[in-house]
């Protein structure tokens with residue numbers, strides 16, 4: 001590749017929760033996406049903020065170096081540094097924000113701040129370099145306007161996306177996020193953190209109609225998951241009084257049934273949002289969009305309701321810097337730069 005073809009090179013940095021990640025993208029084509037997942041939280045039932053920021057400090061330099069090295073470009077070819085400003089854990093965000101600011105200063109390139117939740121919404125536009133093995137992937141992007149159900153460990157939102165940087169939250173959770181509902185149900189069953197992927201795994205072998213749990217009746221497009229968590233806790237506690245091995249004996253069916261309930265709540269609201277807005281371009285994004293039950297359910301709904309469905313490849317569902325680099329690219333095109341004084345924002349809306 002000659003120098004003329006090397007344009008719009010963005011380095012993305014993500015440290016909002018428990019993944020330290022860096023990515024080099026050229027436009028919306030992702031060249032590298034390096035992720036160091038922190039294993040230290042496994043036995044704590046959730047992310048321990050202090051441990052997370054210490055791990056980010058350890059990981060950030062090797063992760064960024066590897067992302068640049070593997071891209072085949074040199075650091076002098078980077079044209080902007082995009083970073084997650086929020087929302088997220090303050091101590092974790094601080095590591096990425098400070099690192100991004102120092103690097104941009106050292107390289108003499110602009111800084112671009114990215115909202116992590118907007119980046120999940122824009123993960124639908126990540127393209128891969130031409131490669132016969134990944135043929136077709138990243139080729140199918142939604143057209144505007146589309147609806148994105150963003151489901152992660154900290155947020156659950158339905159977003160109406162009018163353009164890359166023009167989007168509006170039209171429904172969200174009033175309490176726990178969908179990912180939290182998975183993780184808390186897993187904790188009740190004594191599964192390690194993060195429990196979502198394990199529930200997905202055991203659910204494949206289970207009977208989803210075996211147990212039923214209450215679905216909340218929340219008006220409009222908002223969600224609530226805290227009642228479901230409590231109902232699940234009381235049910236498991238009650239059953240375990242008469243049989244202490246209840247969870248172990250019924251793990252697959254419990255996982256299938258709780259997953260089915262969470263998925264139903266999500267898909268019903270998505271359907272309502274589509275009816276209300278008349279939009280049939282539908283996407284899902286965020287960690288929980290990796291869930292096979294949710295992926296199947298939206299595909300089924302699509303057949304029935306005539307939706308066009310867009311789901312990111314698995315590696316771009318959970319936290320990653322590729323989506324930060326690509327979201328950064330769209331802001332870079334608009335010269336939407338951040339000052340060196342930009343500070344982390346634990347709560348950050350759009």
Ligand code: KG4
Pocket residue numbers: 017151152153154155178179180182183194195196197200286287288289290291292317318319
């Ligand atoms: O987007 P993400 O990586 O981080 C946040 O921004 O929060 O989402 C993490 C969440 C966790 O709650 C995790 O349990 C959940 O996504 N998750 C899943 C699956 N993979 C990740 N939940 C259900 N099924 C999965 N396969």
Ligand code: ZN
Pocket residue numbers: 116120152153286287318319
């Ligand atoms: Zn996320």
